Amino acid sequence: MIDELKQVGPRIRAIRHSKGWTLEQLAAMAEMSPSTLSRLESGKRQASLELLIPLTRHLGVGLDSLVTPSVPDPRVRRPVIRRENHVIAPLTPEGSPVNTFKITYEPVAEIPEQRVHDGYEWLYVISGKLRLLLGDRDLVLTRGEAAEFDTRVPHALFAVGSRPAQVLSIFNRDGVRIHTHTAEE
Missing domain, CATH: 2.60.120.10 (Jelly Rolls)
Incomplete structure (x- = not known):
């Protein structure tokens, strides 16, 4: 779960970039300071529901899309x-x-x-x-x-x-x- 939480900030940044928004624009919409959003996106600030709920609402995504589990090894290793x-x-x-x-x-x-x-x-x-x-x-x-x-x-x-x-x-x-x-x- 820790690895998935490390990906929250980069996923927020990627979604924000895909929408063409600046850090300042999204921070204003979510009613937080640009420095808080910057620290969240860079992983220097821990994600909390208090921060994530307004962000997901404005980004148009669910919380689960930010905390997606890592992909398991797809290789099949079973004996013949x-x-x-x-x-x-x-x-x-x-x-x-x-x-x-x-x-x-x-x-x-x-x-x-x-x-x-x-x-x-x-x-x-x-x-x-x-x-x-x-x-x-x-x-x-x-x-x-x-x-x-x-x-x-x-x-x-x-x-x-x-x-x-x-x-x-x-x-x-x-x-x-x-x-x-x-x-x-």
């Missing part, structure tokens, strides 16, 4: 998950409302058994060829193709040919649970 014939790289933070993964399916010698579970899956093939067995359908998707399906329909996914298939997959919560957790979890 390895399964029988594929590697799952999480692309979204744990608990994210959207669950996106880059999955690399390795070629297989034997066709995997079709599975059924609660959930929904959306996928996009980045490279290689992906075979999707979905119910009685047998489909091969190539680079640039996408698919969407209800995972309560029996299905299996694996690479076709000698190269791996890389896929972007988006799951709902049920789909994430089945693909990223082991039987012991």
